[in-house]
Amino acid sequence: ENMVKVGAYILGEFGNLIAGDERSGPIVQFKLLHSMFHLCSNTTKYILLSTYIKLINLFPEIKLDIEEVLKHDNQLRNSDAEIQQRAMEYTKLSEIATSDLLATVLEEMPQFTERESSLLAKLKKKSNTLVKEKEIPDTDNSSTQVRKGLLQKTPSVSCT
Numbered sequence: 001e002n003m004v005k006v007g008a009y010i011l012g013e014f015g016n017l018i019a020g021d022e023r024s025g026p027i028v029q030f031k032l033l034h035s036m037f038h039l040c041s042n043t044t045k046y047i048l049l050s051t052y053i054k055l056i057n058l059f060p061e062i063k064l065d066i067e068e069v070l071k072h073d074n075q076l077r078n079s080d081a082e083i084q085q086r087a088m089e090y091t092k093l094s095e096i097a098t099s100d101l102l103a104t105v106l107e108e109m110p111q112f113t114e115r116e117s118s119l120l121a122k123l124k125k126k127s128n129t130l131v132k133e134k135e136i137p138d139t140d141n142s143s144t145q146v147r148k149g150l151l152q153k154t155p156s157v158s159c160t
Contacts, residue, residue, distance in 0.1 A: 001039075001040055001041060001044055004033070004036045004040055004044055004048070005044050005047050007033065008033055008044075008047045008048050008050075008051040009047065009051070011029050011033060011051060011055070012050065012051035012054035012055065012058075013054070013108055014108075015029050015055065015058055015059075016058045016059070019058075019059065026055065026058070026059035026061060026062045027062050027065065029055065030052070030055055030059075030062055030065060030066060033048060033051060033052075034048070034052075034069060036048075042080045042082065042083060045080075045083055046082055046083070046086060049070070049075070049083065049086045049087060049090060050086070050090075052066045052069065052070065052090065053066075053070075053090040053093060053094060053106060054106050056094050056102070057099075057102050057103055057106040060099065063094060066094070067091060067094055067095070070087050070090050070091045070094070071087075071091055075087035076088060093105070
């Protein structure tokens with residue numbers, strides 16, 4: 001099921017890049033994804049329905065095939081309200097929206113820019129300025145630690 005989710009996301013975003021080959025044309029992509037629909041959990045069905053509307057944006061020539069699936073009673077009368085809602089909204093979006101509006105609403109996800117976490121950056125900066133801790137053993141089943149020039153006694157934990 002995870003592979004269906006990943007495949008749906010990738011085809012919904014980048015399916016146009018492989019659509020030139022007849023073995024991976026628009027209708028082939030759609031039928032392959034939809035063949036798994038009845039086997040999936042509702043969470044995966046949400047992703048598939050979102051992918052279907054993205055496929056309408058990428059491939060207007062398969063719009064009627066996808067609208068037929070969106071309008072099917074299995075979606076519109078589904079016991080899961082989220083599936084009903086998505087099917088209805090995507091159906092209306094595909095019927096009413098112009099191709100420019102559809103392209104704007106469903107445009108490709110922006111490229112992920114990898115950056116360092118600000119929390120990690122602060123921790124690294126702080127760790128570079130701190131004095132490294134040294135542990136000195138004590139005889140009374142506790143340890144003495146030197147931190148920032150201060151002596152602290154902390155009890156040791158022993159398993160008996």
